[in-house]
Amino acid sequence: MAGFGNGTRRYPRSSGRTGSRWGSPRSSEAGTGAGPDRATLGVVGLVCAVAGFFALGIVLGPAAIVCGWLAMGRSWTGPRPVPALVAVALGAIDTLLAIIWLAGATGPGNGLL
Numbered sequence: 001m002a003g004f005g006n007g008t009r010r011y012p013r014s015s016g017r018t019g020s021r022w023g024s025p026r027s028s029e030a031g032t033g034a035g036p037d038r039a040t041l042g043v044v045g046l047v048c049a050v051a052g053f054f055a056l057g058i059v060l061g062p063a064a065i066v067c068g069w070l071a072m073g074r075s076w077t078g079p080r081p082v083p084a085l086v087a088v089a090l091g092a093i094d095t096l097l098a099i100i101w102l103a104g105a106t107g108p109g110n111g112l113l
Helices: 038-052 057-071 082-105
Strands: none
Touching: 038 057, 038 082, 057 082
């Protein structure tokens, strides 16, 4: 039973039979459902990296690395956008500093163990 008199035998594209309305990530059309572009990911990674120096470096550092890596096209070869490369570098520094800070906070001699 198709409901409301719309049979699916005569109209195969009616009532949701055309697939996703918003497009596919593998769509050949530019801008429909492809997600954020590389420039946006580079800027987001850069913002995460800078903010990671001030708060939540253990979370924002890896987020900056991932955003920068995706903005570079998941490759070290070819032209690299500057914000993406800076995001990866600062994200790595954020992450290392956060790990060192956590290791120092939980080490022996601080009265916690």
